Every structure is written in structure tokens, then in C-alpha cells.
Amino acid sequence: MPFVRRLEKPARSRMLLPVVLVTTLLLCACSTGQPSDGASSSGSASASAAGGSCADASGTQLPLSEVRASTPPKQLTGPTTACLPSETITALSPAPVPELPTTVVDNQGTSVTVTDASRILALDMSGTLAATVFALGLGGNVVGRDISTGFAEAADLPVVTQGGHTLSAEAILALSPTVIVTDSSIGPWDVLLQMRGAGIPVVVLTPERSIDNAGSIVQGVADALGVSSAGATVTAEVEARIAATETSIAALAPADRAARVRVMFLYVRGSAGVYYIFGAESGADALITSLGAIDVASEIGITDMRPMTAEAIVAAKPDVILMMTKGLESVGGIEGLLEKVPSIALTPAGEKRRIVDMSDYDVLSFGTRTPEVLDALARALYAPEAAARTSAATP
Incomplete structure (x- = not known):
């Protein structure tokens, strides 16, 4: 008789990825292919207004442990697309x-x-x-x-x-x-x-x-x-790579809580009129706090995912809006987002056009690629000039 192994259920469930809820928000209807990630940014975190593209990026990156932030994160301006260090x-x-x-x-x-x-x-x-x-x-x-x-x-x-x-x-x-x-x-x-x-x-x-x-x-x-x-x-x-990545992130993130970047995760599907804020127990909160940032949705009492309101966005005062790449594209990029959700323009993130996007299926896809997701988002938040791959042919 074969040995029967019981697959262990996770002991902690507060960081449930809302994949089933996302399904109900018409992800299936709004995306018929694998979304492309984005290569990002210059020192001012510049990138495509509708999200960048990592598909054609090549070359190498400095290890995250060697990356240094040249500007305090609250002072960075412009969008960044977070790219996985490796697509393989x-x-x-x-x-x-x-x-x-x-x-x-x-x-x-x-x-x-x-x-x-x-x-x-x-x-x-x-x-x-x-x-x-x-x-x-x-x-x-x-x-x-x-x-x-x-x-x-x-x-x-x-x-x-x-x-x-x-x-x-x-x-x-x-x-x-x-x-x-x-x-x-x-x-x-x-x-x-x-x-x-x-x-x-x-x-x-x-x-x-x-x-x-x-x-x-x-x-x-x-x-x-x-x-x-x-x-x-x-x-x-x-698990060893996750620990090493978190150590590198701790060296990048401000130690003083007052200096930490305030992040809000928005789930958007403009073509379907879907606008949601992800808060505590959504999965996004765990990701944000692991990056040494403050999850402002949790801070103002949002749990799971709630329909977006102007009052919540303004009250949260995010320094950075974190989004899925296809979601940003669905509203016509940064300018389209600000036009459809004008309350974002009243936040520090909107004033500085500080939007970080990442491939829809990478950003919350915890698993063997968790270290790479953390690495990419940490670069986008703290050292966007290090988020884009550097060509090996560059002198």
C-alpha cells in the first residue's frame, strides 16, 4: 500500500491572494493573453506612460545587495515598470x-x-x-x-x-x-x-x-x-533567497517609519469599469510591508478589496500607486488613470506621477519566483535607475 501524504494547509491565511475575487472582477474577460512586464526607468523613474515592456530587455543587473538608493524614495518622480531580474x-x-x-x-x-x-x-x-x-x-x-x-x-x-x-x-x-x-x-x-x-x-x-x-x-x-x-x-x-532578498531590501528602505514610502495597490480594469483598492488580508498588504513600505489601505482600515472611492484615496495619501501592467494599460496609462480617477492627482503619488506597475501574473504570484518579485519591486521603489537591465555591450 502506498504511503499516504497529507498536503499541509498553510498555518497562516491572512495573506490570501485574492485570485478568486480577481476572477469575479472580470480578469478573464479583460485579458486574453499573458501580459508583458515592463523595462523601466531613468534616474527620475521615467517609463512608458502606459507601462513599460520587459519583453525586449536584455543584459545584466547589479545584484540587489549592491544597489544603492541615490534619492530618498518620497522624492522620486515619474512612473517605473518593475521587471523580473530573469525571465527564466x-x-x-x-x-x-x-x-x-x-x-x-x-x-x-x-x-x-x-x-x-x-x-x-x-x-x-x-x-x-x-x-x-x-x-x-x-x-x-x-x-x-x-x-x-x-x-x-x-x-x-x-x-x-x-x-x-x-x-x-x-x-x-x-x-x-x-x-x-x-x-x-x-x-x-x-x-x-x-x-x-x-x-x-x-x-x-x-x-x-x-x-x-x-x-x-x-x-x-x-x-x-x-x-x-x-x-x-x-x-x-x-526560502534562503527570500531571506537574502529581504536583507537587501532592509538596506535600501528607510529605517525611520516617517521616511518610508506609502504605497497603495489599485486593481483596475478600465474597459469593464472595475476600480478596486486592495487592503489588509488581500496579499498586496504582505507584499508592500515585505518591501519595507507602508500599506496605506490597511492603515485606513480597508480589508480585502473594496471599490475605489475618492475619499479613501485622498485620505490614504499614497506616495506610490502600485498596479498591474494590463490594468494601467486598460485606462490609457498614467494620464488616462488621472483623468478617470481625478482624486489620485490630489495625492503625493499623483502629483509626482509616481506609479509602479508590474506584470499582472508576476506581481502577486508568490511561489518559487517570490525572491525575484521582491527584487524587482524593491528596485522600482527605491532605485528605479537600477530597475532597467543594463546592456552587456554598454561601456
Whole structure:
């Protein structure tokens, strides 16, 4: 009888990524492809008015530990697009060999036995699960992807979602997967039940995404695929990189709370008329505080996500507005945002055009790329001149 492993639920849930709530805010309807990140900025944090583009950026960056802020963060002006230091996934080498069969009890309490990991689908709203499979060294076994999985190694895989993030039963069955690893952020659930009915093991992990549970996400995927030891190795490596990145951020961020940058996360889909503020327990709060900044939405008592109001924006007095790149594009860039939400112009962030944007599927996609997300946002907040990659050919 195979050993039954119970996939651990995260002990702390206050930093739930609102992927299900985002779905209800028409993310599917407003984005039919993987959004591009943006290369940013000059010393004054200049970038494209509608968000930059990281897709064509190349070259190298100084390690974050060597980056120095030349200007106090509250004095910076202009927009910046945060780019991941690398668009690739570093895979465990040599690749582990799955020890199968393995039985796990997933996040919904369902006992699932996996006997074959040769054809894997890893599907969720943020692309975190597929990135984890690749980091574990099993990327060669992945046969398809969701629309959120857009890193280079997976770019040529067939997409099994349609109209955004809706799973297609026909597309999935055409790939003959031997195991599906997913969570409740993507659906419809009837499709996943249909896959189980077709005899495909479906392991449902937690939809929570936070800095604290990055390791448990890795371990959950590893356990489901029969590579638990590899999961422990990758978890230790990710957690060590997170700690090192946080140490570097602490050296960049002002020690005095009064000098810390005040940040508000706005979720915007202009074409759908959706304008929300993310506050405490939304996931954005954890990200902002990990950057040594102040989450002003939490400060004024906003929990989860609330419809944007002029009163809340003015009362919060943000120094920086943090947004998803596609969201900024959907309102016509900086000037369009200020036109549609004039109260932003009454804040320090609006007065200085201090908008930081990042790829929709990177900015809250905690997991193996958490260190890179923190790195990119720290550069954008404190040293925007270091956010753009420097060409190796530059003298």
C-alpha cells in the first residue's frame, strides 16, 4: 500500500491572494493573453506612460545587495515598470525521478493516488504551479499550460484555457495528461470533475499565495508528483533567497517609519469599469510591508478589496500607486488613470506621477519566483535607475 501524504494547509491565511475575487472582477474577460512586464526607468523613474515592456530587455543587473538608493524614495518622480531580474526558471539539476505511486490528501480533503508523472498539467490563475514544476526539474514532463504561464521555457506549450482562464475539457483531454495539479483559482470545477471521471488524478492545492507559504506550495507540488525530497531542496533554496532578498531590501528602505514610502495597490480594469483598492488580508498588504513600505489601505482600515472611492484615496495619501501592467494599460496609462480617477492627482503619488506597475501574473504570484518579485519591486521603489537591465555591450 502506498504511503499516504497529507498536503499541509498553510498555518497562516491572512495573506490570501485574492485570485478568486480577481476572477469575479472580470480578469478573464479583460485579458486574453499573458501580459508583458515592463523595462523601466531613468534616474527620475521615467517609463512608458502606459507601462513599460520587459519583453525586449536584455543584459545584466547589479545584484540587489549592491544597489544603492541615490534619492530618498518620497522624492522620486515619474512612473517605473518593475521587471523580473530573469525571465527564466532555474530548474533543479539533475532532475529527480518520481517515486510512484504516491497518494496524497489534497487541500479539499480528497485522497488522490498518482501513478504516472510523465505528462503533467499544472494550472492556476497566476502560473505559480507550472513555474514550481519547472523549478523542481520536471518541466520536460509538462504537456500544456494555462494562459498565465508565459515564462520562456513554457511558451511553446499548447494552451488549455480559453477566453482567459476558462479550462477547456477538450483541450485537456487532447493532451492525455497523467496528472493534473491545480487549485480553486481556476475552473470551472465541472471540468476538473470531468477529468477525474476520465480517470486522470487531479490534485487540488491551496489557492493561497503569500511570502510565508511559498515553501509549502513547492512542497505540495513535489509531494503530488512523487519528488518530495526535491521539494525539500527547492523549498530550502527559495526560502534562503527570500531571506537574502529581504536583507537587501532592509538596506535600501528607510529605517525611520516617517521616511518610508506609502504605497497603495489599485486593481483596475478600465474597459469593464472595475476600480478596486486592495487592503489588509488581500496579499498586496504582505507584499508592500515585505518591501519595507507602508500599506496605506490597511492603515485606513480597508480589508480585502473594496471599490475605489475618492475619499479613501485622498485620505490614504499614497506616495506610490502600485498596479498591474494590463490594468494601467486598460485606462490609457498614467494620464488616462488621472483623468478617470481625478482624486489620485490630489495625492503625493499623483502629483509626482509616481506609479509602479508590474506584470499582472508576476506581481502577486508568490511561489518559487517570490525572491525575484521582491527584487524587482524593491528596485522600482527605491532605485528605479537600477530597475532597467543594463546592456552587456554598454561601456
